[in-house]
Amino acid sequence: MASAELDNLARIGKLKREPAAAREMRGLRESARARLADAEREDLSFDGRFDLAYNAAHALALCALRRLGYRSDNRYLVFQALPHTTGLPPELWRVLAKAHERRNLSEYEGHLEHDQNLLHALIDAARRLLDVVETLPPPGEASW
Numbered sequence: 001m002a003s004a005e006l007d008n009l010a011r012i013g014k015l016k017r018e019p020a021a022a023r024e025m026r027g028l029r030e031s032a033r034a035r036l037a038d039a040e041r042e043d044l045s046f047d048g049r050f051d052l053a054y055n056a057a058h059a060l061a062l063c064a065l066r067r068l069g070y071r072s073d074n075r076y077l078v079f080q081a082l083p084h085t086t087g088l089p090p091e092l093w094r095v096l097a098k099a100h101e102r103r104n105l106s107e108y109e110g111h112l113e114h115d116q117n118l119l120h121a122l123i124d125a126a127r128r129l130l131d132v133v134e135t136l137p138p139p140g141e142a143s144w
Contacts, residue, residue, distance in 0.1 A: 003084040006081060014077060015081075016072070018069060020067050025063045025066055025067055029063055029133060031055075031059050032056040032060045035052040035053070035059070036126050039053035040123060046112075053099075053122045054122060056130075057099070058078060060130055061082055064132075065085050079093045079100060082096070082129070088128065092125050102115070
């Protein structure tokens with residue numbers, strides 16, 4: 001699913017080309033599964049669930065990007081690339097972009113608005129992303 005858009009981002013230095021590593025991708029998926037399961041636990045705090053769901057989504061988006069032989073130091077760009085790495089529609093990465101914005105406010109300004117609708121949308125987006133990433137064949141392997 002490589003695309004001219006990803007190649008252009010690499011050409012201008014926004015992405016780095018780096019061979020995919022099946023072990024890294026397995027680790028990202030395992031981490032994402034565990035975090036997503038915890039994010040769905042309603043007995044945890046809002047802040048904890050948000051952080052877990054956001055990081056699960058990021059690990060999955062990074063896994064999809066790494067599978068195609070790219071790496072990014074920019075968390076937001078990993079989400080923006082989803083239409084090119086997974087074929088998922090832009091509305092999914094818009095949820096992740098909103099979550100990224102809220103995460104940055106929390107990380108850098110110490111404020112996280114407790115928006116239950118966004119949390120549920122984030123968990124749903126991460127779940128959809130997991131479903132897609134789990135069906136992507138890894139490079140050079142028949143199955144995960």
